[in-house]
Amino acid sequence: MSDILKKVDVEKLYQHILEIEGVKHHIVNPQKLNETADYIRSKFQEYGLNTNEQTFEVKGSEMIFKNIEGYIGDESKPEILVTGHYDTSHSTPWANDNGSGIAVMLEVARLLASENLSGCVRFISFTLEELHxxxxxxxxxxxxxxxxxxxxxxxxxxxxxxxxxxxxxxxxxxxxxxxxxxxxxxxxxxxxxxxxxxxxxxxxxxxxxxRSHVNRTSSVGELGIVGSDIWVKKALELDKQITGVINLAAIGYTSKRKHSQFFPPLLKPLFFPTYKVKFRKGRGDFISIVSDKNSKRLGKIFIKNCKHKNIKLPFLWIKIPLRFEKISKWLYDLIKSDHAPFWKENIPAVMLTDTAYFRSPFHHTEADTIDKLDFDFMKKVTQAIIATVIELSRMDL
Ligand SMILES: [Zn+2]
Structure with a gap:
């Protein structure tokens, strides 16, 4: 395990974001949205993964939207998914939201491609996580x-x-x-x-x-989170077996400043498992793992790997003992990314996040740029994901 962890290349993470930073929005810059899809596909191919593309149209836009997939192993076996969106809101250059997620996904894919994994590992870059x-x-x-x-x-x-x-x-x-x-x-x-x-x-x-037709649960798919919602619906039709999902949603921003970390109103961080986090100082220098009732085991494996002697990634495990419906009612902030359609269908899924708005003053602004990111932190996140996927693929599920 230690050998593959050493191969994580921080320079590659940086180069991915350098290459595709910029607004990727169907109205403001549809070309960049398509170019990014091409970039992700070409990297999957370069690393030796099989690729697949799910296309769809949405009322009100002339674009053909694309979810881009790369996979390793036998598609007929239960799958482990690593996911993240590549579209942006209309005003943000995307370095952290969600360039960080895509860069880490690509580096995980590059290194796992040469491992002998049993089962199937699928990487999915979703489009249209942002506003419908x-x-x-x-x-x-x-x-x-x-x-x-x-x-x-x-x-x-x-x-x-x-x-x-x-x-x-x-x-x-x-x-x-x-x-x-x-x-x-x-x-x-x-x-x-x-x-x-x-x-x-x-x-x-x-x-x-x-937006009067939208309610808390239907907001997944109707307000945003369109690409992953469509993907999950199709996967159910095809009767795909999914062991677990690791969704990456803005994972590259840290802050050493005191009191830089906030939380959603009802979420009390002291109740949750942590590692190397000092809440009294309120520093935003850890990764959050968010799990629901179905994904407790997945969360547990991930945090174990965060503590690996070659990784040592500080974490807060937001371990919610509820299912989608109740989370959408009381902790709406926790369903605002691509893990939500999986939660809705009781498929185990965790979200990894730097907590976005609750930490970064640049989230969803023009200032979400590459110079703000902590690539050493992203390297550790990449390592923890690699270790987790390897462990999951070895389990007899
Ligand atoms: Zn966003």
Whole structure:
């Protein structure tokens, strides 16, 4: 095991992100979205993996969207999946969200390709984890019409920038109260409505109306997380056996600053298993493993490998003893990535994350760039994933 761990090449992680950093969005830069899919496929091929592509269309966009897969081993056997999305929101260069996830996935694929693994290991780069394209298109049209956004999707005034930031933060806080999504959005709006200009009011009312059909559980697939949702539905149709999923969702940002780490309102980190984490200082220098009731065993194997003498990766294991429905009600922040469609179907899946918004001030902003990332940390994450996949593939499942 130690030999393969030593082969993890931090320079390769850096080069992947250097190559494909930039906005990858179906409206703002569809070409870059396609080029990135090509890059990922070409790397899988270069490393000797078999590749596969799942394509689909979505109402409101002319693009053909693609989930890109590379796999090792026998497809008829139960599969271990390593996943992460490669699309970006309309304004972010993607270095951490989710360039870090893709870079680590590619390095895991490169090194495992020459191992003699039993079973099948599949790497999937999902598209469309971010906002649903139909909504994104409508939002943009409405925002342009009302003078909220310019052609580059930027707020036209500082006032709008501030007000919608406030609205979003009210929504985040409101979500922990367990109420329906629509009530949460309405309350967030009512609380600050008097300070909105008329066009901001109209835009915010439109936002709420356009999402009124979505509830907490259907938000997976309807609000975003489209590519992985489609993939899981197809896998069920094909009766694929999935042993476990390791989903990578922004894993490259750390902060040594005191009190840089926050948590969703109802999540009390002191209740969970940790390793080398000092909460009193509030530093954001650990990886979070998020598991649901079905993925406890997967989480346990991963944290064991974090403690491996050649890895020593600090972690917080957010071990939730609940299933998807209840998590979506009380800990909505935990279902906001590509592991959620698997949780929904009771397939064991863990999310690895640096906690995104709860740590990085750059998350979903123009400043999510390569210079902010901690590649030594990402190297350890890569090693822990490799060790976990090898261990899973050796188990008699
Ligand atoms: Zn994102």
């Amino acid at each position: 394209p139909t909504l994104a298109q409508q939002d943009r049209n409405k925002g342009l019409e009302l003078g909220i956004f310019d052609e580059d999707y930027r707020y036209m005034s500082y006032h709008s920038h501030k007000m919608f930031k406030k609205f979003n933060s009210n929504v985040t806080i409101g979500l922990s109260k367990g109420k329906p999504l629509l009530d949460t959005w309405q309350k967030a709006y009512e609380d600050i409505k008097d300070n909105f200009t008329d066009s901001e009011k109209e835009y915010c009312e439109y936002i709420i109306e356009s």
